[in-house]
Amino acid sequence: MSTPTMKESEVDVLIIGAGPAGLMACNALARNGIKVRIIDQRSEKVAAGHADGIQPRTLEIFQSYGLADALFKDGAQLHTAAFYNPSSNGGIELTDRVPDVTAPTARYPFELTLHQGEIESIFLNSLRKFNIEVSRPVVPTSIKIIEEKVNDPSANAVQVVLQHNDGDQELEIVNTKYVIGADGAHSWVRKTLDIPMIGEQTNYIWGVVDLTPDTDFPDIRNRTAIHSNNGSCMIIPREGDKVRLYIQLDDKSGLITSTGRVDKQKATPELLLEIARKTLHPYTIQTPEVFEWWTIYIIGQRVASKFSVQERVFIVGDACHTHSPKAGQGMNASMGDSHNLAWKLAHVIKGSATKSLLHTYELERKKYAQDLIDFDKKFASLFSGKPRTEEHQDGVSHTEFLKIFQTFGGFTSGIGIHYADSIITQSQSQSTALNLKIGERLLPQVFMRAADTRPVEIQDLCPSDGRFKILVFMGNTSQKTVLERAHSVAEELGSLLSKFANGNVFLLFDILSISSAKKADVRYNHLPFLLRSHWSKALIDDTDATGKKGGDGYQSYGIDEMGGAVVIVRPDGYIGTIVPLDGISNVGSYFNSFIETE
Structure with missing residues (x-):
């Protein structure tokens, strides 16, 4: 060797x-x-x-x-979540259908x-x-x-x-x-x-099976939570015609040993499907020619x-x-x-x-x-618990389960993730943009490009390219006094940012300006260079040609048109801080917290 x-x-x-x-x-x-x-x-x-x-x-x-x-x-x-519970006639019946995602600001309101x-x-x-x-x-x-x-x-x-x-x-x-x-x-x-x-390991044991189903179950293409007297099951539609079944296992399954462990010698996808059939009754599901994938796990x-x-x-x-x-x-x-x-x-x-x-x-x-x-x-x-029935009044009710499903929708969707104050999340000026929460991701919003009035999604103008995005909301720049303020803001902001970027501001920062001027009045090339380093960087808060997109950005973000705001978006899309136009020095304070300067 x-x-x-x-x-x-x-x-x-x-x-x-x-x-x-x-x-x-x-x-x-x-x-x-x-x-x-x-x-x-x-x-x-x-x-x-x-x-x-x-x-x-x-x-x-x-x-x-x-x-x-x-x-x-x-x-x-997955746009709809269905819920099934025990029927008075035995088996299960449809209890409810609700939106799968309960997060009003989601750009993509589905899983x-x-x-x-x-x-x-x-x-x-x-x-x-x-x-x-x-x-x-x-x-x-x-x-x-x-x-x-x-x-x-x-x-x-x-x-x-x-x-x-x-x-x-x-x-x-x-x-x-x-x-x-x-x-x-x-x-x-x-x-x-x-x-x-x-942490800890629970006593909840589940099997998972991926297959292409032949079934009469009506919600097979919706995310479905099933509580039955024979156990619980969740159905997750997959790409193509496939679905995933999560199947609760208990002592009656024949797979649990006296020590509470899973007897993997007995575990087969066929047996897992047989357990699922009992949960799905009176609906049926046939054995497929092939099981794409399966496993068993204990929740920890x-x-x-x-x-x-x-x-x-x-x-x-x-x-x-x-x-x-x-x-x-x-x-x-x-x-x-x-x-x-x-x-x-x-x-x-x-x-x-x-x-x-x-x-x-x-x-x-x-x-x-x-x-x-x-x-x-x-x-x-709640999902692994017994359903509430006349015989089991201490079981899990549909109302309880639906409440936690919807209450935590912002969390499970990821939309409501909030980062606490730190050197990169500084919330002292939250009132400047009431609806843009510092420590949360930048809300999706359609604006118009000033140069060609093309509607654009602001999130798409903030790609994950490692740069901080500086969004400057200036108010109505078709007004002379507002345009003059924009020039003075740009001069002060440019001076501050160049200190952190060794003179090349756009290597570290991407600057977008958002004016409340109307498309009929705006002159984007009257803006200072910092606020229009490329013609696509100057935006307006007006509707598109159809009148159906845009025009409500300042209102949606809670920004006063007269006061304006500077919103700093971190490279991961989360809002780092917000400062008023008359507080540009705070931009320097923010970046001083963690950026190297010569």
């Missing part, structure tokens, strides 16, 4: 794990010009099954990276489903544009943080030894500035760095005690939080972690931000993860 060879390599960020969380991070970093490498122990990407639900906020995030079209092309859209392998393919195709492929099958064997280099932002302070399992068992030393552990619930990174998971809710070690090694996704899959949060929360972390790493690596920016990753995402676990405990308990 030959002796393994050893080579060395160098990279800015090494990502361990090429599931959705790792691929999201890799794609975001590559787009920001960071030298990144991603490895995975699997020989190939996921082929079927696994995570499949994309929530409305995650759709917005995909859109910000230019990746949403592939989701919309192949994914199934989308597409299996994890296809989602990974979207990222893999994007990464090829940057000449990046996943290194596989590769496993890490050791990780070392070099203490004397930790405080030097330009140093490769982490050393990881990799083993290539593609035949020759080659060993490789990777010297890197940062490591992202995106290696799942059984994370090697987390365990190696001795980061404990805090845990959060890692910390999300980074010395802000050199970070964990994302299932590596730092686990929960039940039925609320459709796992993959969304995981990719949300990466979306939050990547732009911060990019700024620190490029030297445009201080290391203090990295502290906000754990500050923001750990709080979100804990909130998610708290919600998931309630949701899993």
